[in-house]
Structure formats: structure tokens, C-alpha cells
Amino acid sequence: MEELVYQQLNETVYKETLDNGLQVFLLSKPEMAKTFGIFTTNYGSIDQTFTPIGQDEQVTVPEGIAHFLEHKLFEKEDRDVFQDFTKLGASANAFTSFTKTAYLFSATSHIEKNVETLLDFVQDPYFSEESVEKEKGIIAQEIRMYDDQPDWRSFFGTIQSMYHQHPVKVDIAGTVDSIQEITKDDLYTCYETFYHPSNMTLFVAGNIDPDEMMTLIRDNQTAKEFPEAPVINRSYPDEPVEVSEKHQSITMPVTTAKAMVGVKENVKELTGKELLRAELLSEMILDFYFSRSGAFYEELYRNDLIDDSFSFETELDRQFGFTILGGDTRKPDEMTKRVKEMLHELKDASISEEDFTRMKRKKIGQFMRALNSLEFIANQFTHYDTLGGDLFDVLPVIESLTTKDADEYLKHWIKEEAISVFQVKPQDA
Amino acid sequence: MKVSEEKLYNKQGYRLHILPSNKYKTITIVAKLKSPLKREGITERALLPHVLQKATNNHPNIRSLQSAFENLYGTALSSDGSKKGENHVISFRMEVVNEAYLNDSEPILEEAFKLFHEVLFDPKTEGDGFDPEIVSREKQTLEQKITSIKDDKMSYANVRLMDNMCAGEAYSLHVHGYQDDLSSITPKTLHDYYQSMIQNDLLDVYVIGDIDEAQIEQMTDQYFSRSNSSNDDNDQVAEVKEVTESKEIVEREEVNQGKLHIGYRTYTKFGDDDYYALQIFNGIFGGFPSSKLFMNVREKHSLAYYAASRFESHKGLLLVFSGVDPKDYDQAKTIILEQMEAMKNGDFTEDQVNETKEQVINQLQETMDNANGLIEVLYHQMISGAEMPAGDLMENIRKVTKEDVVKMANKIKLDTIYFLTSLEGGE
Numbered sequence: 001m002e003e004l005v006y007q008q009l010n011e012t013v014y015k016e017t018l019d020n021g022l023q024v025f026l027l028s029k030p031e032m033a034k035t036f037g038i039f040t041t042n043y044g045s046i047d048q049t050f051t052p053i054g055q056d057e058q059v060t061v062p063e064g065i066a067h068f069l070e071h072k073l074f075e076k077e078d079r080d081v082f083q084d085f086t087k088l089g090a091s092a093n094a095f096t097s098f099t100k101t102a103y104l105f106s107a108t109s110h111i112e113k114n115v116e117t118l119l120d121f122v123q124d125p126y127f128s129e130e131s132v133e134k135e136k137g138i139i140a141q142e143i144r145m146y147d148d149q150p151d152w153r154s155f156f157g158t159i160q161s162m163y164h165q166h167p168v169k170v171d172i173a174g175t176v177d178s179i180q181e182i183t184k185d186d187l188y189t190c191y192e193t194f195y196h197p198s199n200m201t202l203f204v205a206g207n208i209d210p211d212e213m214m215t216l217i218r219d220n221q222t223a224k225e226f227p228e229a230p231v232i233n234r235s236y237p238d239e240p241v242e243v244s245e246k247h248q249s250i251t252m253p254v255t256t257a258k259a260m261v262g263v264k265e266n267v268k269e270l271t272g273k274e275l276l277r278a279e280l281l282s283e284m285i286l287d288f289y290f291s292r293s294g295a296f297y298e299e300l301y302r303n304d305l306i307d308d309s310f311s312f313e314t315e316l317d318r319q320f321g322f323t324i325l326g327g328d329t330r331k332p333d334e335m336t337k338r339v340k341e342m343l344h345e346l347k348d349a350s351i352s353e354e355d356f357t358r359m360k361r362k363k364i365g366q367f368m369r370a371l372n373s374l375e376f377i378a379n380q381f382t383h384y385d386t387l388g389g390d391l392f393d394v395l396p397v398i399e400s401l402t403t404k405d406a407d408e409y410l411k412h413w414i415k416e417e418a419i420s421v422f423q424v425k426p427q428d429a
Numbered sequence: 430m431k432v433s434e435e436k437l438y439n440k441q442g443y444r445l446h447i448l449p450s451n452k453y454k455t456i457t458i459v460a461k462l463k464s465p466l467k468r469e470g471i472t473e474r475a476l477l478p479h480v481l482q483k484a485t486n487n488h489p490n491i492r493s494l495q496s497a498f499e500n501l502y503g504t505a506l507s508s509d510g511s512k513k514g515e516n517h518v519i520s521f522r523m524e525v526v527n528e529a530y531l532n533d534s535e536p537i538l539e540e541a542f543k544l545f546h547e548v549l550f551d552p553k554t555e556g557d558g559f560d561p562e563i564v565s566r567e568k569q570t571l572e573q574k575i576t577s578i579k580d581d582k583m584s585y586a587n588v589r590l591m592d593n594m595c596a597g598e599a600y601s602l603h604v605h606g607y608q609d610d611l612s613s614i615t616p617k618t619l620h621d622y623y624q625s626m627i628q629n630d631l632l633d634v635y636v637i638g639d640i641d642e643a644q645i646e647q648m649t650d651q652y653f654s655r656s657n658s659s660n661d662d663n664d665q666v667a668e669v670k671e672v673t674e675s676k677e678i679v680e681r682e683e684v685n686q687g688k689l690h691i692g693y694r695t696y697t698k699f700g701d702d703d704y705y706a707l708q709i710f711n712g713i714f715g716g717f718p719s720s721k722l723f724m725n726v727r728e729k730h731s732l733a734y735y736a737a738s739r740f741e742s743h744k745g746l747l748l749v750f751s752g753v754d755p756k757d758y759d760q761a762k763t764i765i766l767e768q769m770e771a772m773k774n775g776d777f778t779e780d781q782v783n784e785t786k787e788q789v790i791n792q793l794q795e796t797m798d799n800a801n802g803l804i805e806v807l808y809h810q811m812i813s814g815a816e817m818p819a820g821d822l823m824e825n826i827r828k829v830t831k832e833d834v835v836k837m838a839n840k841i842k843l844d845t846i847y848f849l850t851s852l853e854g855g856e
Contacts (some may be wrong), residue, residue, distance in 0.1 A: 009454075009530065031452050033794040076519040080728065086719035089787030108794040109787070110501050137731030145734055145752050221680030253683040256577045301491075305694035307570045308479070328573065358499050368526045372453045372800070427683075 001093065001214050004394045011372065013381070013392075014210040018221050021198025021229045026213055027205040027377060035206030036106045036374040039118050040382050042201075043194035044099040046173040046319060051233040053193045058235060061190060062181040063167075064174015067096040068139060069187050073103070073122060075131050081121045090114045093199075098168050099317050100386070101194075102379070108207075112216055115204060119220050125191050127184045140176045150254045150424050151226070157250060158262040158324050158422040164244040165237040167322045197221065198229035201385065203378040236319055241266055242417035249332075249423035258424040260352030261339045263414065265314070267321040272389030275316045277397050281409045282314040282323060284359045284401070288351060289342070290325060296342045305335040318387060326422075336421040343414045356403045363398050435807060437644070442655025442826050446807065447645060448637040450800075454530050456638030457800040458523045458536060460549060460653065461808060462630035465665035466515045466599045472571075472606030473614065473622040474517055478508035479567040480619065484553035484560060488544075497544055502526045503532075504541045513812060514666040514698075514743025515599040515750060519630075521549060524803065529637055546652035550627065558616030559623075561832050568611050574599060575605050579682075583750070586688035586849045590748070593678050594692040594845040598668050628658055633811065635804045664812055667744040669696065670841040679848045687755040687850040691765060693747040695740060700815030703840075704742065705825045706833035710841075711740050712785035713777050713834065714768060715749060719784070721768040721777075726751055732761050745815070748842060753852045762846060770839035775831065782831050789824050 004013040014026040016063060045067065049060045074081045074094070086091040090107035103122050107114045146152045163169040173179075204213055244265050270278060289296040290312055300306040309327035329335040352360070370376045381391040438445040464474075488494035498504045506523045525541040555559045579585050588603065595601035633651050636645050672694055697707045715722035717739025726736035735750035753761040771777070796802035797819065810816045817825075 008532070013831075019510045031450075032798050034798045036672075046494060080724075082718040082723075086717060086784050086788060089784070091717070091788070091791065106795060108791050134731050138727055138734055141686060141732070141752060141754065142734035150580050167567045183755070254577070254580045256573055256580065291495070293499055295492075296602045298492055302566070304566075304569060307573055328577065330573070358496060361501075362499040362503035364531075365501075365505075365526045368502070368530060369524055374449070401747050 001210070004392075008395060009392060011371075011392065014214065016214060016218075018197065020221055020226050021196070023201040023222055024214065024217055025201070025203045025381060025385070026208060026210045027115040027203075027374075028208055028210050029206050029374065032374065033203065033207050034106055034110045034374065035108070035111045035114075035208055036104065036378055037115055037118050037204040038102050038104040038378045038382065040100050040102040040201045040203075040386075041195055042099065042199050042386050043101055043190070044097050045170060046098050046167040046236070047194065047234050048167045048170070049235045050193060050365045052189045053196075053227070057395065058233075059189070061186050062174065063165055063170045063178035063380050064139070065182055065186060065190055066101055066173070067173045068135065068179060068182050069190055069417070070094050070101050070103075071135050071139060072127055072131065072187060073125060076121070076124070076126045077128075081117070084121070086112065087405045088117065089113050092118075093248070096172055098172065098320070100383070101231075102382075111206075111208060112213075115213070115216065116220055119202070119217070123224060125188070127187045129184050132182065132184050132187065136179055137212070139173060139179055143171070143173050143176055146173070148173075150252050150258055152250065153250070154258040154260050154326065154422060154424045155324065157248065157283050157424070158420065159322060161245040161248045161420040161422045162243045162262045162264040163320070164240060166239040166320055167236070193230065193232060196230055197226055199317060201382045202380040203382050205378045239320075240417075245420060245422040247421045249390060249425055251425050251427045254424060254426050256328045256330065256333040257426060258326065258328045259332035259335045260324055260422045261336055261343070262420045262422065263323040263343065263422070264418040265316060265321030265323060266418075267316050267319070270316070272384060272387040273393065273397075275387055276384060276389045276393060278409075279314055279316050280363065280397060281401065281405060282413070284363055285346070285351075285406060285410065285413075286312045286314065286323070286325070287362060288355060288359050300335070300338065305329055305331055305338060313390070332425060333425045336423065340419055340421070343419065344416070346410045346414055351403055351406050352404055356406060360398055360401065364395065365396050365399070431592075432759060435544065436642070439660055440650065440654065442658035442660070443632040443634050443649075443653045444660055445649050445653075445675045446633065446635040447640070447642055448635065448803065449640055449676045450637055451639050452798065453527070453638050455524045455526050455799055455800075456636065456640055457544070457804070458525070458545060459635040459801070459804050460521045460545070461633045461635075462519045462626060463513070463516050463663065464626065465632075465663060466512060466517045466602055468599075468602060470622060471517070471602050472610035473606065474510050474519060474626070475606035475617055476520055476567060476571050476614065476619060476663050477623055477626070478510055478521075479570060480559055480563055481548055481552050482506065482508055483563050483567065485547035486551050486553055487547055490751065494544075494548075501533065501537050501541050501544070504537070504544070506545065507766060510604055512600065512602075512604055513809070515665045515742070516743070516812065520547070529639070542648045542652045542820065552623070554620065555616070558620045561616045562617045564614075564619060571606065572608055572611055575603075575608050578605065582682070582684055582686075582688055582849060583752070586690045587748070587750070587849060589680060589849065590690045590692050590847040593676065598670065599665075600667060628655065631660070631663055631855065632658065633808060635807070637800045637804065662812065662814075664814070667698075669745065670694065672844050675843045676847065679850060681850055681852050684811065684849065684851050686752045687758060687848055688766070689751045689753055689761055690847045691749040691843070692845045692847070693749075693769075694844050695745045695747050695837075696840055697837070698745050699742040699809060699813040703833065703837060705829050706837040707740060708789050708826060709782060709785050709829045710772065710834050710837045711738055711747065712789055713781055714738055714772050717785070717788050719788075721771060722749065722751070722765065725764050725766075725768055726761060730760070730764060732757050732764070736765070743810075758848055758850065762848075766843075768843070769838070769843070773835070775835040777831070777834075779831055782829065782834060786826055786829065789826055793819070793822065
């Protein structure tokens with residue numbers, strides 16, 4: 001067991017790679033009542049085309065299958081796994097993103113048993129034709145729920161406008177039609193390829209003793225048999241640098257329009273640490289111009305082009321990346337036109353030492369606040385580790401950034417062909 | 430248990446709650462202003478958090494105020510209004526990084542307290558009112574918020590259920606206020622309301638984190654004292670209405686998924702002896718993924734992605750919510766009503782009761798690990814006049830029997846079934 005000590009933060013993470021390839025991280029916080037455990041596979045909605053374990057030919061599986069699989073792992077031949085956690089006083093959940101599927105629990109008692117339950121249910125699939133059919137109705141209602149949410153539609157619409165063929169443009173849950181094609185055998189194919197321990201990470205944070213916890217996890221894994229760690233062969237279509245649609249809009253029964261501007265980011269050659277750095281720089285720059293203290297925010301707000309719902313984010317991951325800015329607006333066309341112009345103005349912009357110091361302090365403070373959450377630490381540590389980075393590098397990286405880095409980033413960031421606009425407009429407008 | 434370590438002081442014009450804790454890398458400061466919930470002034474109370482956060486006399490625009498917060502390591506201040514039964518509470522929450530974790534010798538905390546004071550007690554004025562430009566812009570923002578409630582169908586269905594179920598009761602008032610009031614609100618009338626609020630509302634200040642208590646007390650005295658205000662509680666006890674006949678209301682909008690929301694009255698409030706039985710009742714009925722609603726509406730019949738219940742413990746309401754296909758309305762409704770009947774008939778096991786107790790206790794402990802969660806629990810107790818250490822709270826939960834839960838189920842009365850469905854959908 002390796003100890004990673006982060007002195008300034010007063011945190012220690014314990015790390016071990018088990019014989020079967022599973023990455024385990026532990027963070028001990030005895031002052032908390034709670035323990036949070038999250039078991040993540042490096043497999044998400046974008047991993048649609050791959051060579052199944054033990055086969056030679058590539059296959060493409062139906063859209064939404066990673067999410068479907070997440071639902072179905074909770075159901076066993078004789079029971080629902082939620083009940084197992086219930087009996088242990090824990091609450092359990094799971095989520096699927098573009099690049100990951102994660103299973104999690106939080107509890108204040110029976111921690112060891114809960115960790116075993118988490119490992120055991122994820123590593124013991126049971127899929128039947130009947131239960132697969134039954135799930136289709138539930139997931140169809142989940143998709144329908146999102147269909148009625150204008151915020152989700154505008155976020156996803158923006159991503160779809162940016163990408164030509166990359167599967168990031170496919171809704172994580174798939175469509176009501178695509179999930180009908182999913183079979184029990186498809187689920188096993190995906191499970192066997194992507195749920196091997198060598199493709200997974202377990203993070204347990206909270207009221208635990210690291211030595212005892214690591215022993216328990218090691219024993220649990222040693223008692224199970226797994227095939228040789230496979231080399232996973234995934235493939236993705238070639239995606240151009242420019243966006244697919246420069247301007248798209250849909251109508252929905254909304255009272256207020258929504259307008260988004262997307263910037264397609266080029267992440268192809270970035271390593272984990274570089275992704276982290278680019279993400280931080282991008283967010284600090286966006287903060288400087290577009291947060292409530294920013295010159296652009298002030299102008300947009302004063303001219304009634306945006307309101308309190310205005311927000312922005314940069315997400316960089318393996319295979320894809322984007323920045324999205326937007327929110328509710330009464331003047332969607334004016335808003336997107338002006339935001340695009342502002343982004344172009346950034347090419348010649350420069351941030352002063354004083355302002356940049358302020359943005360660095362803000363970012364450090366945000367990070368410190370986030371560290372109060374066990375969930376944040378466990379999720380984000382896993383995220384960056386999978387990409388080859390380290391969450392706790394955030395602090396030294398922020399401290400190392402200079403105005404020169406920011407100016408350099410600004411100069412090369414915005415390209416007209418990488419910007420798209422997506423609007424949700426009221427029906428009668 | 431940490432709750433018992435709360436230190437309460439009656440100060441000049443405010444009550445101070447100090448909670449030393451080494452769980453966090455930040456210090457959280459929350460100020461709560463409480464007043465009885467009334468139609469008059471509700472829109473002003475919705476507008477004020479927006480206006481106050483924008484500028485102070487010392488930092489006269491949003492950019493300078495926000496830059497000042499950013500310089501204090503991104504200290505975040507937010508404010509919102511909410512209903513606690515038939516009381517209205519405006520909360521201001523601030524989170525400051527603990528200086529111990531920074532390579533910086535500047536006094537962050539004291540500066541943050543100063544800014545908090547400015548926002549609350551010295552907002553930007555012009556003449557005898559607020560800055561007219563800020564008021565006019567924030568009125569627009571609030572108006573947009575009021576009209577776009579309809580865009581979030583789950584919230585909208587909830588508002589419509591309350592409109593129908595609690596018509597005529599203060600609880601049905603909209604927390605975002607009313608569009609009709611906006612035109613008559615001027616910078617002066619809003620400022621007048623603000624002055625009366627800042628003097629007459631009950632003020633509670635919570636500070637939690639790894640702190641020097643004496644230093645905190647000295648700072649709160651300097652920045653939160655009110656010379657002409659009292660600490661007498663003005664809590665308004667919510668109206669209790671007998672249900673004579675249950676209602677069923679169907680409304681149509683352009684939606685893909687129907688929203689089925691059902692309101693019951695529990696006649697049980699926080700601080701009542703059988704409140705703990707209500708917590709267990711809710712857990713078995715619809716509070717957790719192991720509950721009857723989840724197992725039957727979702728798992729057994731595949732009708733919904735979510736089907737759950739929660740209770741409001743100041744007013745005494747139990748609310749069920751689920752998203753179903755418009756054509757499945759009757760079936761889903763029947764199944765939900767059957768689950769309530771099953772609860773009344775005691776159709777659940779002792780084991781379920783015991784497991785649910787563990788779940789409820791787990792939830793409480795997890796909530797108390799979170800600074801804002803802990804403050805909410807304590808404030809809730811305080812204004813209900815039912816203060817109790819966490820240990821006693823858990824002990825009382827453990828004492829609940831199956832019989833208590835059945836008794837609770839039979840106390841609960843169906844009031845209103847509300848269904849928001851598609852234009853052409855069946856009912």
C-alpha cells in the first residue's frame with residue numbers, strides 16, 4: 001500500500017494496485033460519521049464500438065447500453081441489490097456518464113459489509129430476457145422525463161450541434177427506440193469486456209481505518225477468479241475539428257427561451273496533467289470575463305441578454321472536450337451573437353497580474369470548498385486518475401499558472417469553425 | 430453527537446449559534462431572517478435577496494462587490510427565501526476558506542465578515558430608496574423566474590398541487606412572489622420593506638468550522654448586532670385543515686410525461702410525540718428505493734422512473750410524486766392508493782420497520798456531516814421549540830413500533846390528487 005501525502009491540504013491517500021489489476025484508493029476521515037464508496041469502470045456511453053473480449057471482429061452495440069447495464073446490475077436472480085444496502089442502513093446509487101459507469105453507496109454503519117456488497121454485486125451480473133424487457137419501460141420513462149426538461153435539451157442539443165459522428169452526441173440513456181434492441185447477450189458482451197478489475201477503480205473515503213479496509217478489499221478480490229486482463233480495443237470515428245452545425249434551434253413549450261454557445265475543444269494530444277491544466281485555465285478565463293465580476297457578464301446582464309441562470313463549464317475528457325456558455329434569455333439571437341463576438345475578442349485580450357491573482361485565489365477557494373465533500377474527492381480523484389492525472393495537483397498547478405499562460409491560451413483558444421449556437425425557443429415566438 | 434456541542438447565546442438583536450467542528454476546510458456562516466408567511470410582502474421578500482447581493486454603499490456595483498469576494502479566496506455568499514411551514518425565512522450563506530490551509534497571512538475571515546455585514550446592513554441606496562437601476566433589473570429577473578416556473582414540469586406540478594390543496598391557507602403562497610405586485614414596487618417601497626424586515630425579523634446567526642470561539646463572538650457582535658430588535662420568537666403555527674372530501678384535478682399541457690402528484694395531510698408536526706412514527710411511515714411508504722412506491726410503481730409494473738414520497742414537517746403534509754406515461758394514469762394512481770391502504774392495514778413486516786429506522790438514522794447522520802445540513806436540522810428544531818440532542822433524536826426513532834406506524838398511517842388523510850398530462854393523453 002502506497003501513501004500519497006498532500007501536505008498543504010493535510011490529506012493522505014492510500015493507493016494499491018491489486019493482482020487482478022483493480023486500482024484501490026482510500027482516504028481516511030475519522031471525524032466524519034459517513035463513509036462513501038464508489039466503484040467505477042472506465043466505460044461510458046461513448047464506448048459503443050469495440051472488439052469483445054475473446055473475439056476478433058469489432059461490434060457496435062445499441063445506443064444507451066452502458067446506462068441500461070448500470071440499471072440491470074442492481075437486479076439479481078432472487079432480489080434487488082437496493083434491498084441489500086437497505087438492510088445495512090446504507091443508501092446506494094449509480095450513474096453513467098460519457099466515459100464512466102459508477103456504483104456507489106454512503107453509510108454511517110456496517111461499512112465493511114457495505115464495501116463487500118458493493119464489490120460483490122458489481123462483480124456478479126445476472127441478466128435474463130425477462131428482466132431486460134421489464135427495464136425497457138422504466139428507462140423509457142427516464143428518457144421521457146429528460147425530453148420534457150428544457151435545460152437538458154439545450155445542453156445536449158449544443159453537444160449534438162458540435163459533433164459530426166462522435167458518439168458523445170448520442171444521449172447517454174439512448175432513445176426509446178434504440179433501447180428496444182438491447183438483449184441479454186449484448187449486456188453480457190459489454191459487461192465481460194469492460195468490467196474486468198483492470199479497467200476499474202474503487203475509492204473509499206470517510207470513517208475508515210486504511211489498513212483494515214485495504215486488507216478486506218484485497219481478501220475479497222483474491223477470493224474471486226478473473227480471466228487475464230484483456231487489452232480493450234475500442235474505436236471511435238474520426239471527428240473533424242470544426243463543428244457539425246453552426247446554428248441550430250428547436251421549439252419547446254417554454255415561457256423563456258434558452259440560448260447556448262458551444263466551443264468544441266481539441267483534446268486529442270493532451271495527457272492527464274495537461275487536461276487538468278487546460279481545464280483550470282479555461283475555467284479561470286471564463287470566470288474572469290463571464291462570472292458576476294466579469295466585464296462581459298456585466299454588459300450582458302445590464303442589456304437583459306442573460307439572467308441569474310447564466311452559467312458556463314468546460315469539460316475535457318478522453319476523446320472529446322467542450323465549453324458551453326448560456327442560460328435563459330429573452331433575446332436568444334442577440335445573446336448568442338454578442339457572446340460569440342465576445343469569445344472572438346478574447347484573441348487580443350490580456351489579463352493583468354492583479355486580476356489574474358484574484359482569479360487564482362478564487363479557484364483555490366472553490367477547490368478548498370469542494371474538498372469538504374467526500375463525494376467530490378472520490379469522484380474527481382477517480383476521474384483524473386483514469387486520465388493519468390492527480391486531483392490534488394489542482395493546487396500546485398493553479399499556483400504555477402502565470403498571466404503569460406493565460407494570454408497564450410487566449411490567443412489560440414477561439415476559432416470560428418469550432419463554435420456552435422443552440423437555442424430553445426418558445427413555440428409561439 | 431455533534432449536535433449537543435452547539436453553543437447558543439442570546440445576543441443584542443440576534444441569536445448566535447456556534448458549532449466548533451474539525452470536519453471542514455472552510456468556515457460556514459449562515460444568517461436567517463424569519464417572519465410569518467403573509468400575502469402582503471411576499472414579493473418584496475422574494476426580490477430582496479436578489480437586490481441585496483448586487484451592491485453595497487462601499488462596493489457600489491456587482492463587479493466591485495464580487496471582486497471583493499473573489500479576492501477573499503472566492504468566498505461565496507448566496508441568499509434565498511423559503512417557506513418553513515407558514516413562516517418565511519430568508520437565508521444568507523457564506524463559506525470562507527479556513528486560513529490554516531492558505532499560504533497567505535492576510536486576515537480572510539474578518540474581511541469576509543465585513544462584507545457579509547455590508548450586504549445585509551448597508552446595501553446600496555440612492556436618496557431614500559435602493560439603487561433604481563438595480564431594482565428595475567432585478568424586478569425583470571424575478572418576473573422571468575415567476576413565469577418560467579412552468580418550464581420545470583416537476584416544480585410546476587408541485588405548485589399546482591399546493592394551489593389546489595391549500596387554497597386559502599398561507600402555505601399555498603408562492604415563494605417567488607406574484608407578477609401583479611411587481612409594477613407597484615419602487616426603490617423606495619422596497620427599501621421601506623427592507624428596513625422593517627431588518628429590524629423586526631427574528632435573526633439567527635450560525636457559525637460552523639474549525640474556529641476560535643472568542644474571536645468569532647467578537648466578530649459577530651461587531652457585525653450582526655441590532656440595537657432595536659428583539660429575540661422573541663414570532664413563529665406562526667400553521668393552520669390545520671380537516672379534509673371533508675378528497676379532490677381530483679387533471680390539467681393539460683404540452684408534455685411527454687405526465688406528472689402525478691398526490692397530497693395527504695398528516696396532522697403531525699416536528700416536535701409531536703408521533704413525529705418519529707411519521708418518519709418511519711414515510712420511509713416504508715415512499716422515502717427510499719426499498720419503499721412500497723418504488724417497488725410497486727417502478728420495479729413491479731415498470732410504470733415510472735421515479736415514484737417517491739416526502740413530508741413537510743411544519744405544515745403537516747405528505748406528498749407523493751411520480752412521472753408516468755399519460756395513458757398509465759389510472760393504473761399508477763390505483764397502485765399508489767393501494768400502497769397507502771396496505772400501510773393502513775399494517776401490510777409490512779417488523780424487519781422493514783427496523784431496516785427503515787437504520788435508514789432514517791443513517792440519513793440524519795449523513796445530513797449532520799454537512800455544514801449546511803447540520804444548520805438546517807438545528808434551525809428546524811429551534812423554531813419548532815423542540816430542541817434535542819442528536820442522540821435523543823435517534824433514540825426516539827429506535828423506539829418506534831410497527832403499531833405506531835400503522836396508527837400513523839390511519840391518521841393520514843388523502844386531500845388532493847393532481848395530474849399534469851399531455852394535451853391528448855388519457856386520464
